[in-house]
Amino acid sequence: MAEKFERHRQPWTAAEIQKLHTLAKKGMALKAIAKALTRSEESVKERARSDGLTIANLR
Numbered sequence: 001m002a003e004k005f006e007r008h009r010q011p012w013t014a015a016e017i018q019k020l021h022t023l024a025k026k027g028m029a030l031k032a033i034a035k036a037l038t039r040s041e042e043s044v045k046e047r048a049r050s051d052g053l054t055i056a057n058l059r
Contacts, residue, residue, distance in 0.1 A: 012047060024048060029057040 012020075016037055023033045033055065034041045048055050 017051070020044065020047060021051070021053065024053045024055050027056050030055050031057070
């Protein structure tokens with residue numbers, strides 16, 4: 001069963017975006033970044049793509 005995220009469709013804050021960029025540059029995996037940001041993997045993947053980031057283990 002899929003994990004439920006209470007932050008469903010919530011806008012990204014500047015702090016979350018900064019943390020995403022930092023974690024992606026450190027080479028963290030998608031799953032770990034999603035957990036650290038309490039966001040779904042799909043949400044993180046979409047945001048990374050829109051910001052032009054490369055994430056390790058991006059499927």
